[in-house]
Amino acid sequence: MTLILTRSTLRTLLADATEDVADAVARAHRDLALGRAVLPAPPVMAVPDSDGAFLAMAAASAPDGLATVKLLADLPGNRARGLPAQRSTVLVADTDTGACLALLDGAEITRVRTAAATAVATRALARPDAATLGLVGTGPLARAHARALLPGGPYEQVVLWGRTPEHAQALATWIGAELGVPAKVLPDPRAVTEAADVLCTLTPSRAPLVRGAWLSPGQHLNAVGAPPRPDHRELDTEAVVRSTVVVDAYDTARAKSGDVLLPFAEGALREDDFRRELGDVLTGRAPGRTSRDEITLFNSVGVGLQDLAVARLLIDLARQRGVGTEVDLTG
Template identity: 85%
Template structure:
């Protein structure tokens, strides 16, 4: 039987699983570094005359006994119609039998696994005495990041900014009330950047919102929000060049990340400057932060293996709790 897991079911299943999701995502990156998982470069498909992109994000894992593909639709034209710009669904099959194990809505899964990857990278790369978390962007991804990064961490405060002040104040109030960390809204991205020890950029921007001149030695930056397109980025070239760069997966970043591809095209970066993957740092194969005054950057494009890791969790949890919609696709 194939389990259908809707967005509301996924949200319920993951509500008390923040630490478990982070652990699953960390393990997935270690598996990739140790060649226990496969992560091909996702093909991007565009229809003639359209501005939309369809990305097939595949992965397979021996430890998780799954092969998955998430079909991501990135449709900028949806914004004018009041529809989500990005939509996705994940198909998971049993790696041993080929049976279709589950079909999962991708929205909540993607937000949670993206925030978990940021939490993994931050734990590995940020200074242990970091006390101020900065968020540039105030949408659902920002809320997911606050939930993933704050519990159990030594942050004294959160500073944030968003294009819509009402949304920014709503997020700040939620962080203070629900997560117990004081949060305040600042005037602009520069103020947030200059105040933060750990900075997360969480906007769908095509053009830089953070400048290298604003960064200070010792900071850690997570560049998360830009869509997986080679000309979209949230950090300018100076910001990227100043940092020690860690990517989620080199082959994917080399084709999808404007954060590194724009500086590469400008001749400001070489390919060796962004070859270090998160799994390499987690397994000790490559250094992350080497000194307290290092500037570190986690360039998060998002990869299918993260989807697979969380899909494995969700399938197991759904079966344990007797939830989800079972369907016999072969009937």
């Protein structure tokens, strides 16, 4: 039987699982570093005569006993239709039998696993005395990041900016009321960058919003929001060059991360400058932060192994709670 989990069911299952998701994502990256998981670079299928593209984000894990593929549609034209620019579905198979175990809506999984990866990387790379969290972008991904980073964290305040002032103020109000941390809206990305100890960029920008000239010694950056396209980025070249770069997966970053590929194409960055993976830092195979004044950057493209780890967690939770719909695909 195949378990079908809809977005509303997933949202319910994930409501009280923030730390469990972070633990699952961290374990997945350690498994990748230790050779217990497989993560090929996803092929990008550009649709002819369109700005749309489809990515098949595959992964397999021996400890989890799963192989997964998330089909991600990146369709900028959807915005004019009032539809999400990105949509996805995750197919989950058993590595022993090949049976299709589950089919899950990908939107909620993508959002929470992305925020969880940021939280894991920030704990590994940021200074322990970081007190101000900065958010550039105010959409659902920003809310997910606030929920993943703030509870139990060291932050005394949040500063944020978004293109739509009403959305920015609504996010600041929600953070204060829901998460109990004071939050205020600043006038532009520069003000947020200069005020933040930890900065998350969470926009679908094509052009840089954060510049290296604005950075301060000791900051930690999470570049998260740019779509998986080699010509999209949120940070300028100077910001990347000034930073020690850690990627979620080198092969994926090398294929589709504009934040490192554009500086690389300009000759400002070498491949060795962005080979360090999060799993290597978590397992101690590579250093993370090495000094108080070092600027660190987690370049988060998003990988299928993160989807797999969260799918394993959700399938187990759904079975325990008796939720979801069972379908016999072979009938």
